[in-house]
Amino acid sequence: MRASLLQIDVNETESVDSRRVRVASLVREQAGADLVVLPELWTTGAFAYEGFGAEAEPLEGPTYEVMAKAASDAGVWLHAGSIPERDPEGALYNTSLVFSPSGELAGAYRKIHRFGFDKGEAVLMGAGAELVTVRLPETTLGLATCYDLRFPELFRGLVDAGAETLVLAAGWPERRRSHWTLLAQARAVENQAYVLACGTAGTHAGVPQAGHSIVVDPWGEVLAEAGSGEEVLTVEFDPGRVGVTREQFPALKDRVLGLETPRR
Numbered sequence: 001m002r003a004s005l006l007q008i009d010v011n012e013t014e015s016v017d018s019r020r021v022r023v024a025s026l027v028r029e030q031a032g033a034d035l036v037v038l039p040e041l042w043t044t045g046a047f048a049y050e051g052f053g054a055e056a057e058p059l060e061g062p063t064y065e066v067m068a069k070a071a072s073d074a075g076v077w078l079h080a081g082s083i084p085e086r087d088p089e090g091a092l093y094n095t096s097l098v099f100s101p102s103g104e105l106a107g108a109y110r111k112i113h114r115f116g117f118d119k120g121e122a123v124l125m126g127a128g129a130e131l132v133t134v135r136l137p138e139t140t141l142g143l144a145t146c147y148d149l150r151f152p153e154l155f156r157g158l159v160d161a162g163a164e165t166l167v168l169a170a171g172w173p174e175r176r177r178s179h180w181t182l183l184a185q186a187r188a189v190e191n192q193a194y195v196l197a198c199g200t201a202g203t204h205a206g207v208p209q210a211g212h213s214i215v216v217d218p219w220g221e222v223l224a225e226a227g228s229g230e231e232v233l234t235v236e237f238d239p240g241r242v243g244v245t246r247e248q249f250p251a252l253k254d255r256v257l258g259l260e261t262p263r264r
Contacts, residue, residue: 001035001139003196004036006026006030008081009200009229011204012048023042027073027076035078037196038169039081040170049124052124053084056086057086063080063083074101080096109145110128113147131157131161140163149180150179166196172209173208174208184214185220188218189218189219191252192242193242194241201230217241218241
């Protein structure tokens, strides 16, 4: 499988509309890849809390339309990162969208763990309640977003639901970059799964972003890692290694404690 992670620079001098057009063009340039992944809240910036309300859009809003068309044009599976979604009742969610190569919506995940403690996303957005997996011809994706990375029970629930490749869209801050790498490798090792973690670059709302999007194999080995600026990180990996790893080192079969989590 060939995957391309688009580490987008969220520049405050660039309008949201302009960024949509630019990113759609980048997606189209990945024709030939099997999977393309975008970061969290790349339209607004993950730390630009003040703009969430003004930039929020319905699920099938402008970002949905532009990304569906880009996925279809490129003929790729597209994890289009996440958007600030406003539901019909007016509530906000941090929602990831996945499109098939025909441009159909294949999955939508509302971020479960909201960051900010007593401010920002944690108080402005609602929490998702369902784990989401998406079946591709080669592998099953498990969807997660940024702060979710700190909660291993979410990823174990995704594995129980059949996930073999864990895909994380993020806007991770530079000051905690060491945690980003450590946790991505930990989630891969403990779940014997690939981890594809795509973050943003640049600085938005005064917060420097970590960049360093990363792809980790089921043994925790780093297959590819980006730098700190805008970059397309492309890697080829064998989804069949997940099953082989789990058979050769069947640690998951020795689990004693379970986790009951709503899933679909």
